[in-house]
Amino acid sequence: MKRIFQSAILMGLIVLASCQSEVEKKKAKYEELKQELLQGKGKLDQLEKEITELDPEWKKGNEPNALLVKIEKIKKQPYVHKILARGAVESRQNVEVGAESTGRILQVFALEGKVFKKGQPLVIVDSESIKNQIDEVQINYDLANEIYLKRKRLRENNVGTEVEFLEAKNKKEALEKQLKTLRTNLEYTVVKAPFDGTVDEVFVRQGQVTANGSPLLRFVSLKDMYALSNASERYLGTFSVGDSVDVEFPTLGKTMTLNIDAIGKVIDKVSRTFTVEARIPSGQPNIQPNMVTIMKIADYYNPDAVVVPTNVILEDKHGNYVYTISKDDLDRTVAEKKYVVVESDYEGDAYVSEGLEENDVIIINGHRQATPNTIVQIVK
Structure with a gap:
């Protein structure tokens, strides 16, 4: 019995010694890999330093965890806003x-x-x-x-x-x-x-x-037709006879640029609208009397405006804002929050009267993920 007990103790000591030997091996391997990693990082840092000396801009576009964004430089351009006035095709010879x-x-x-x-x-x-x-x-x-x-x-x-x-x-x-x-x-x-x-x-x-x-x-004639629409009385005086208008024919999937020939002088008591007429050139066999039209009439024009895509404008409790590109104290490219005043928007374009200037660079993609001072990386 005593021999059995001694044998068990001996076996335990052997197993313990074996486990301790395995742990020591892993510790040694860990130290070895750690040294390799430190040496590799040192080489990486040295290589990064050498590249930066040769190309100072390289480091600015390769910040770790930077938000990838697309940008656009603002250039002043003409801006037009149009109202939509629904109507129909009429004929002066429709009897x-x-x-x-x-x-x-x-x-x-x-x-x-x-x-x-x-x-x-x-x-x-x-x-x-x-x-x-x-x-x-x-x-x-x-x-x-x-x-x-x-x-x-x-x-x-x-x-x-x-x-x-x-x-x-x-x-x-x-x-x-x-x-x-x-x-x-x-x-x-x-x-x-x-x-x-x-x-x-x-x-x-x-x-x-x-x-x-x-x-x-x-009996109708297709030689003397015109588009007749009704515009809200608040737009009275914002356009004149001779102004060009875009007339859309939804049924045909067609749009024509015409001129205003007549503007009504009487406001309808019920609809509070006045009439706008634009003559349709002859030789349009597919255009028929009573066909639905949508007249797009310019009520505002600025030849030198700051215009940005509507979808880049965000909003919080303080108002509308966009993200622009700037530099922080470490000369890193970061997102900057700028509040803006939007006068109007039309077909995906917004006219900004305050908050942005020509040559400002705005973020047009990635702006929804940005926050003030977020480090960004510009991609094409």
Whole structure:
């Protein structure tokens, strides 16, 4: 039993000695690696020093843990702000053509989309009753005219009374006027195109009975169209006739630069707006009356403004600010917070009236991660 106990103690001592030997080896390895690291750092520091002596700017762009940013130098440039005024395409020749006589419709030449020249027939209304009236009045007129001529000859020879002559003359002239009216009414049975244009919509069919004044069709011309928009009364006086405007046609995905031709002088009582017109050049077959438009009208222009991208402007409880580039006491490139006054913005550009100057360098990428005095590294 005693021998077993002694053997166990001996084995324990051997294991302990073995563990202590392993720890000593690891400690020795640690010291060895530590020395290598220190020597490597010394070499790295020496190499960094030599590079900096040859290229002083190199160290400034390689700060450890620096925030990577992109920058932009401010250059003054023209700035324009535009208002958006919705509207539609109108035509100065957009009319409802109505019947000018009563009767049954015999023929309808008008088809939606069909083009007609001025004076071409669109619709023909039955004229039989008018023709019958003309024939009847013509007979009476011929007789009255013959009697008038006889009375005139007799009167020239002092035969008969003047009253008889005047009665014959009046009757002849009355029938003459009646004939003229009937012939005019006969012309009205043929409804003609009032100008060169296109049939937009037809309201009647062949065989239908129409009355004088009833609408037959809508007729439009594409040669005299204009964009009509309504602008808020607060912009009255900010633009003038002749100013250029951008007119967008969302349906066509098209924008045209036009000139303002007319500005309304009356404010609508309900919408508190006034009208703005811009003539559309002829030869635009895809542009149709009543098509939706968006008119972009310049209400402010500065030819020499400090302009920055809208997305670089941040905001806190004190106001709007941007980050610019500056140097700290150790000559490191850092972010600097600058408060600015933004007068207006339009389509991604902001006009800054205070806080920035020309040639200031602003951070345009990485600015949201920056804080005042953050060390930054500029990347292209």
